[in-house]
Amino acid sequence: MCFRCWVEWSCLRCVAGKYKVASGSAACTNCGPGQYSTVVGATSNSCQNCKANSNSPVGSAYCICNAGFSGLGTAQDPDGGTCTSCIAGKYKIAPADSACSNCEYGKYSTAVGATSDTCENCPANSNTPAVASDEEIDCICNSGSTGPNGNTCSQCATGTYKAATGNAVCNACPENSNSPLESTATTDCKCNAGYNGPDGGDCNACAMGKYKANTGYSATGCDDCASGKYLDTPGNNAEADCLTCPVNSGNNPAASTAESDCTCVAGTTGPNGGTCSQCAAGTHKAAPGTAVCDACPANSNSPVQSTSSTACKCNTGYNGPDGGDCTTCAMGRYKANTGYSATGCDDCESGKYLDTSGNDEESDCLACPVYSGNNPAASTAQSDCTCDFGYHGPDAGPCAICVAGRYKDVTGSGTCINCVAGKYSSALGATHAGTCMDCEAGKYLQTPGNDDISDCVSTHIHTHAHTRIH
Numbered sequence: 001m002c003f004r005c006w007v008e009w010s011c012l013r014c015v016a017g018k019y020k021v022a023s024g025s026a027a028c029t030n031c032g033p034g035q036y037s038t039v040v041g042a043t044s045n046s047c048q049n050c051k052a053n054s055n056s057p058v059g060s061a062y063c064i065c066n067a068g069f070s071g072l073g074t075a076q077d078p079d080g081g082t083c084t085s086c087i088a089g090k091y092k093i094a095p096a097d098s099a100c101s102n103c104e105y106g107k108y109s110t111a112v113g114a115t116s117d118t119c120e121n122c123p124a125n126s127n128t129p130a131v132a133s134d135e136e137i138d139c140i141c142n143s144g145s146t147g148p149n150g151n152t153c154s155q156c157a158t159g160t161y162k163a164a165t166g167n168a169v170c171n172a173c174p175e176n177s178n179s180p181l182e183s184t185a186t187t188d189c190k191c192n193a194g195y196n197g198p199d200g201g202d203c204n205a206c207a208m209g210k211y212k213a214n215t216g217y218s219a220t221g222c223d224d225c226a227s228g229k230y231l232d233t234p235g236n237n238a239e240a241d242c243l244t245c246p247v248n249s250g251n252n253p254a255a256s257t258a259e260s261d262c263t264c265v266a267g268t269t270g271p272n273g274g275t276c277s278q279c280a281a282g283t284h285k286a287a288p289g290t291a292v293c294d295a296c297p298a299n300s301n302s303p304v305q306s307t308s309s310t311a312c313k314c315n316t317g318y319n320g321p322d323g324g325d326c327t328t329c330a331m332g333r334y335k336a337n338t339g340y341s342a343t344g345c346d347d348c349e350s351g352k353y354l355d356t357s358g359n360d361e362e363s364d365c366l367a368c369p370v371y372s373g374n375n376p377a378a379s380t381a382q383s384d385c386t387c388d389f390g391y392h393g394p395d396a397g398p399c400a401i402c403v404a405g406r407y408k409d410v411t412g413s414g415t416c417i418n419c420v421a422g423k424y425s426s427a428l429g430a431t432h433a434g435t436c437m438d439c440e441a442g443k444y445l446q447t448p449g450n451d452d453i454s455d456c457v458s459t460h461i462h463t464h465a466h467t468r469i470h
Helices: none
Strands: 002-004 009-011
Touching: none
Parallel strands: none
Antiparallel strands: 002 009
8 A cells, every 4th residue: 555755655564454466556455354364465365264153343353252252362363263152150242352251149140152141140038159150059048048059048037047058947046045037146146035144145044033124145134123022933024023012011132032021111010021010109110020019108109100219209298308208297387289398398377277287288277266366377276376456365265355445455365454544445456555545634534444535524523433343
């Protein structure tokens, strides 16, 4: 082939895959499709046919294997060499000098010389151990599944597991443990609620007095039933399984295993594990257990179910420290409230008295007789009551009013005093000498104890004044 350069013509040789028989400016002729030629500058038709199962485009220097076949097909083996059919488990989509492609893991193909991806998926829950698998039986069940090779693989049921691939059966979990569907390891077996142990290992029942609500291993073991509850069976799986001690009992340690571990609480009494009765009013019990309730000290009381001796408080009419001796309120005194009074029992006020002890109301104080009183607070006898000012009579009464013309300026049993001669008083119950009045000028009184102004007589009358005897 020739072409014109700047100043002269230059002729190039025909490349491999082409030839030119005659001289001149004509182009080189291509070898036809399915042919090749390795000759450079060929002057005759040197094209040769490709070997079986190979081909080439026009003007080729070498042949390449067809789709579905593999071989070299290079300049070292220009006729295509031996093109081998892709074996089952492989395929080749386009002509090329490349190798056949493998079916991936989990796929297989029975086709030989496949020119497309004929790889089929293994049945569910199975896989192939290698690429380029050439039959369905190469599909073996995955871990966690079981069944015949190349067939249906069923998931391992709950409570079983299978670690290896293949057609082996699933293994049962250890007793009292369980596993999820399609488990692949013995450690998937976890102890049931109510049991404890390492995953995949022996599972031991929770002891009496204990429970475990969760599955699997607990490093702290099963949980204790709280104080006030007990459990007399093993293998329990809920806190609600713990039984409550009888009413008014408890004080048992955590993880108690019998009702008899329940003891009566303070303030109650009864047998362990039995009926616990409240301590009655007037008794107390500080410690839990079977001991009887202790009586309060005399003349004190306590509420029902008292837990301390200090709950015993002195009754009304008595005084003393809580839980201690209670002393009777003395005569002349009373106490309306229960318990201790730092100031002691209360005094009956002046004008009243109390001749008995242990009284609990102010109304228990007795009133002195009419027109008497003047007694000290906390008086203990009626004789402490003395007649008032302006009244006379014995201690404890009765007390009579001082008549007109007389007065009494002290309390007690003294007599009334006459107004002195020259004075009179018309007042009843007079309490001092100032109530005695002088006669008016020009009149006089010779006798004491006069009660009216008319008793005063004129000085010029020489008769004796009428004398009143009082």
